Amino acid sequence: MIxxxxxxxxxxxxxxxxxxxxxxxxxxRSRLNAYITVIENEALRKAxxxxxxxxxxxxxxxxxAIKDNITTKGIRTTCASRILHDYxxxxxxxxxxxxKAEGAIIIGKTNMDEFAMGTTTETSFFGVVRNPYxxxxxxxxxxxxxxxxxxxxxxxxxxxxxxxxxxxxPASFCGVYGLKPxxxxxxxxxxxxxxxxxxxxxxxxxxxxxxxxxxxxxxGKDARDSTNAGRSFEFKGQTEKKxxxxxxxxxxxxxxxxxxxxxxxEMLNGLTDGEVVEVxxxxxRYALAAYYVIAMSEASSNLARYDGVRYGLASELDSWSRxxxxxxxxxxxxxxxxxxxxxxxxxSAGYYGKYYxxxxxxxxxxxxxxxxxxxxxxxxxxxxxxxxxxRIGELADPLTMYKADVNTVAINLAGIxxxxxxxxxxxxxxxxxxxxxxxxxxxxxxxxxxxxxxxxSETGLIED
Amino acid sequence: xDDVIIGLEVHVQLNRLKTKLFCSCPINxxxxxPNTHVCPVCLGMPGAMPVINKEAVKAAIKIALALNAEVQxxxxxxxxxxxxxxxxxxFQISQYDRPLALGGYxxxxxxxxxxxxxxxxxxxxxxxxxxxxxxxxxLAKYSLIDYNRSGVPLLExxxxxxxxxxxxxxxxxxxxxxxxxxxxxxxxxxxxxxxxDANISLKGGGRVEIKNISSFKGVERALSYEITRQxxxxxxxxxxxxxxRHFDEVxxxxxxxxxxxxEQDYRYFPEPDLVPIHTSELVDEVKDLLPEMPEEKRQRFIxxxxxxxxxxxxxxxxxxxxxxxxxxxxxxxxxxxxxxxxDVLRGELNYRGWDFRVGWEKLRPEEMIxxxxxxxxEKITEKGVVEVIRTKLDEGGDIxxxxxxxxxxxxxxxxxxxxCREAIEKNPKAVEDYKAGKKQxxxxxxxxxxxxxxxxxxxxxxxxxxxxxxxx
Numbered sequence: 029m030i031x032x033x034x035x036x037x038x039x040x041x042x043x044x045x046x047x048x049x050x051x052x053x054x055x056x057r058s059r060l061n062a063y064i065t066v067i068e069n070e071a072l073r074k075a076x077x078x079x080x081x082x083x084x085x086x087x088x089x090x091x092x093a094i095k096d097n098i099t100t101k102g103i104r105t106t107c108a109s110r111i112l113h114d115y116x117x118x119x120x121x122x123x124x125x126x127x128k129a130e131g132a133i134i135i136g137k138t139n140m141d142e143f144a145m146g147t148t149t150e151t152s153f154f155g156v157v158r159n160p161y162x163x164x165x166x167x168x169x170x171x172x173x174x175x176x177x178x179x180x181x182x183x184x185x186x187x188x189x190x191x192x193x194x195x196x197x198p199a200s201f202c203g204v205y206g207l208k209p210x211x212x213x214x215x216x217x218x219x220x221x222x223x224x225x226x227x228x229x230x231x232x233x234x235x236x237x238x239x240x241x242x243x244x245x246x247x248g249k250d251a252r253d254s255t256n257a258g259r260s261f262e263f264k265g266q267t268e269k270k271x272x273x274x275x276x277x278x279x280x281x282x283x284x285x286x287x288x289x290x291x292x293x294e295m296l297n298g299l300t301d302g303e304v305v306e307v308x309x310x311x312x313r314y315a316l317a318a319y320y321v322i323a324m325s326e327a328s329s330n331l332a333r334y335d336g337v338r339y340g341l342a343s344e345l346d347s348w349s350r351x352x353x354x355x356x357x358x359x360x361x362x363x364x365x366x367x368x369x370x371x372x373x374x375x376s377a378g379y380y381g382k383y384y385x386x387x388x389x390x391x392x393x394x395x396x397x398x399x400x401x402x403x404x405x406x407x408x409x410x411x412x413x414x415x416x417x418x419r420i421g422e423l424a425d426p427l428t429m430y431k432a433d434v435n436t437v438a439i440n441l442a443g444i445x446x447x448x449x450x451x452x453x454x455x456x457x458x459x460x461x462x463x464x465x466x467x468x469x470x471x472x473x474x475x476x477x478x479x480x481x482x483x484x485s486e487t488g489l490i491e492d
Numbered sequence: 493x494d495d496v497i498i499g500l501e502v503h504v505q506l507n508r509l510k511t512k513l514f515c516s517c518p519i520n521x522x523x524x525x526p527n528t529h530v531c532p533v534c535l536g537m538p539g540a541m542p543v544i545n546k547e548a549v550k551a552a553i554k555i556a557l558a559l560n561a562e563v564q565x566x567x568x569x570x571x572x573x574x575x576x577x578x579x580x581x582x583f584q585i586s587q588y589d590r591p592l593a594l595g596g597y598x599x600x601x602x603x604x605x606x607x608x609x610x611x612x613x614x615x616x617x618x619x620x621x622x623x624x625x626x627x628x629x630x631l632a633k634y635s636l637i638d639y640n641r642s643g644v645p646l647l648e649x650x651x652x653x654x655x656x657x658x659x660x661x662x663x664x665x666x667x668x669x670x671x672x673x674x675x676x677x678x679x680x681x682x683x684x685x686x687x688x689d690a691n692i693s694l695k696g697g698g699r700v701e702i703k704n705i706s707s708f709k710g711v712e713r714a715l716s717y718e719i720t721r722q723x724x725x726x727x728x729x730x731x732x733x734x735x736x737r738h739f740d741e742v743x744x745x746x747x748x749x750x751x752x753x754x755e756q757d758y759r760y761f762p763e764p765d766l767v768p769i770h771t772s773e774l775v776d777e778v779k780d781l782l783p784e785m786p787e788e789k790r791q792r793f794i795x796x797x798x799x800x801x802x803x804x805x806x807x808x809x810x811x812x813x814x815x816x817x818x819x820x821x822x823x824x825x826x827x828x829x830x831x832x833x834x835d836v837l838r839g840e841l842n843y844r845g846w847d848f849r850v851g852w853e854k855l856r857p858e859e860m861i862x863x864x865x866x867x868x869x870e871k872i873t874e875k876g877v878v879e880v881i882r883t884k885l886d887e888g889g890d891i892x893x894x895x896x897x898x899x900x901x902x903x904x905x906x907x908x909x910x911x912c913r914e915a916i917e918k919n920p921k922a923v924e925d926y927k928a929g930k931k932q933x934x935x936x937x938x939x940x941x942x943x944x945x946x947x948x949x950x951x952x953x954x955x956x957x958x959x960x961x962x963x964x
Contacts, residue, residue, distance in 0.1 A: 098539075099538065105539075107538070112538070117532075117537065117538070117539065118532060119537075216765075217539070218539040220538040223764075224764035224765050225764035251543065252541055252543060253765075254541065254542070254543055254544065254766050254767050255765065255767060326764055328759075329571050329759070329761070331582075332581065332583055333536045333581045333582045335582065337577055337580075338580060339537070345634060348576075348577045375573070375759035375761055376757050376759055377757045377759075380759075384761060
């Protein structure tokens with residue numbers, strides 16, 4: 029992987045234009061299928077600008093990839109769906125404005141699960157993203173493309189979005205770093221919604237330092253998102269800190285993953301700058317069910333606008349209701365339709381109290397459990413994913429896929445920040461460690477991750 | 493009509509605001525090209541997010557307070573989910589179980605005296621776009637959609653089912669309109685400014701909802717039609733089904749749209765892109781801005797200007813008329829001002845289909861004052877004043893120039909006296925007759941003066957002078 033520091037060093041001696049060309053060629057040859065749209069000409073033009081000294085900012089000359097559910101003015105934004113396969117937005121998302129303002133080179137739009145609904149990118153209209161460590165396996169989802177481009181050196185950094193684990197899962201499966209910020213830290217203006225009350229845009233990168241840098245750029249006040257907290261983020265390193273670490277009893281995994289996780293725990297127990305305790309969160313039993321009820325309910329409404337009238341897939345003119353049905357039947361994939369139907373059901377008269385309201389109650393309980401935990405510890409840790417990257421086609425039924433999100437969804441219900449970092453390999457496949465923190469404690473979890481990153485490389489624990 | 497129960501849902505556009513409910517597009521869509529007042533937010537483009545227009549919330553609170561409703565401390569927007577081509581997001585942002593305000597009432601004057609029409613709730617929502625057709629709706633091959641209206645702030649005001657006649661419904665709507673116009677957040681003249689859903693049931697029958705009636709007359713007619721229709725059904729022992737009906741404004745009848753079983757399930761849930769509004773600060777802010785309301789104004793007019801309630805009642809019907817009156821009443825006798833404004837100017841404006849906003853421009857209060865001063869000084873007759881008003885409204889121009897060119901300045905008393913003498917001298921026969929006891933002979937002499945002055949002399953005044961001269 030190429031980090032920001034290495035890229036900057038190479039740009040000193042070589043031309044940015046040549047490095048970007050080289051990257052574009054690598055993307056061209058790549059079998060990962062990580063990009064839906066590559067922005068070749070504009071990326072080269074920007075690289076040229078950099079070489080002339082005209083591109084300034086914190087990310088000047090750095091190729092950044094953007095998940096294809098984040099709107100880019102004049103560049104098609106598909107959500108990996110047939111219904112938007114030729115949709116060109118008239119405006120930039122807030123995060124895209126920020127990237128441009130800091131001189132980033134936007135190199136392409138990354139592949140994902142259709143409307144971010146999935147854990148493997150197998151629901152993408154543009155085909156599955158392959159895992160850089162094993163092309164027969166998935167890169168994770170839904171931000172699979174954004175994970176794969178960092179691991180596959182097809183970008184230096186990327187943006188993903190995380191509704192129930194969609195940044196952390198591919199970070200784990202691709203062996204990169206990914207952070208879901210506190211709800212409200214990053215503006216969602218321009219993020220095409222799957223489940224508005226749960227999701228955040230977040231950075232994916234090859235190191236803690238890069239993760240923090242990208243977060244600094246995208247976090248901040250934006251009046252166009254009413255749920256934006258109006259806070260900015262600045263990374264402050266605190267190397268001397270002693271951490272109190274909680275291990276969540278209810279978040280586990282299969283033997284392969286747990287084997288690796290215990291080795292990490294063992295190392296942490298041996299640390300002089302840490303203390304490990306076990307934490308129990310009883311509400312987690314209901315978190316997965318509550319998450320899917322809320323996410324699908326919001327999705328069923330969010331996706332109602334795709335009717336082929338103003339933009340997106342069109343069909344033969346007919347009476348309006350038949351026209352809508354035709355466009356939506358042809359434009360949405362199977363998983364998206366399933367979630368629209370389940371969500372509509374959960375919100376319908378007579379079932380609202382039984383499902384949606386109950387899910388909101390669970391959400392409150394989950395929040396309380398986290399609050400209680402963070403009154404005792406600085407960070408919570410768990411395996412990010414309960415298993416190693418799946419083989420393509422392995423998750424045959426939707427329920428098995430939903431269950432793969434068991435360790436990640438509670439974080440989104442609560443709105444707290446969490447990151448996934450590489451914690452070594454099992455059978456040549458990456459394993460991710462999830463680090464959770466209290467609201468707006470991004471500095472704490474990044475510092476903890478920085479400490480671990482250092483320990484792992486010192487002890488050689490993460491080598492394959 | 494003891495057996496009739498009517499409740500109304502009134503959709504009011506806050507059409508005097510500058511911008512839409514959730515974006516900064518202008519709302520004055522009436523005279524603009526289709527789809528020019530639109531942006532990613534009101535077009536429902538993917539990734540665009542609504543942001544609440546605080547001015548709209550303040551206007552809504554203003555209305556709620558003026559309608560005596562209880563503004564809730566905490567209010568939430570919800571999504572009302574349904575598909576329709578004019579609805580760009582596939583849902584309407586509205587309010588459901590936490591509306592802006594609860595309760596309230598509007599007082600109307602019925603033949604049996606005052607009646608308080610109780611309100612159930614008041615909530616905010618966004619207007620959808622508008623369908624239009626090339627040629628007629630039945631012949632057009634396709635519909636066109638104009639999203640200029642999409643996102644215009646609406647207030648839904650729901651009454652309790654407490655009205656007992658179509659006339660009461662109309663009185664309620666008239667009164668509501670006046671109150672809204674007083675608050676300066678609403679212009680009732682604009683097309684689509686107020687749309688009404690009317691619920692009506694007769695004893696022993698199901699509740700029928702008549703959707704989307706766009707005029708007050710329409711509401712009254714639709715309800716009257718429904719009463720007749722439902723009464724006939726019940727008389728014949730038939731059932732009145734619970735259903736939704738549409739009012740056909742051309743034929744003045746209602747037609748069935750859908751039965752209760754076909755009612756949509758809107759799957760309401762809180763809009764996750766907006767945060768709840770805490771209203772207490774806004775309420776404090778708005779309370780100080782609340783203008784004098786019609787009832788208060790009426791009482792004040794009676795006391796301050798000592799005019800009769802019959803005048804005061806009419807003057808407060810339109811805030812512009814009330815203001816006009818006050819401008820004039822400050823310079824002249826208030827009773828005189830009230831009588832000219834209510835009895836003459838209002839009638840002349842109505843006749844031309846205008847209200848006092850137009851009246852204010854066509855005949856400015858200071859011009860009216862000048863005109864009425866001439867009248868008080870007897871420089872112009874009553875008839876002359878009316879003629880000046882009509883000419884001014886129809887053709888414009890300067891008051892004095894109109895009076896001059898039409899020769900409306902009253903003839904001075906000395907001139908009339910001279911003409912009266914002339915009449916007596918030139919008509920000895922009539923004088924003779926008069927003196928012989930034929931009192932009506934004086935009329936002939938008055939007629940002479942009128943003829944010579946081409947009607948400009950005051951006939952009563954002339955008659956008086958002639959009688960005085962003849963009796964000497």
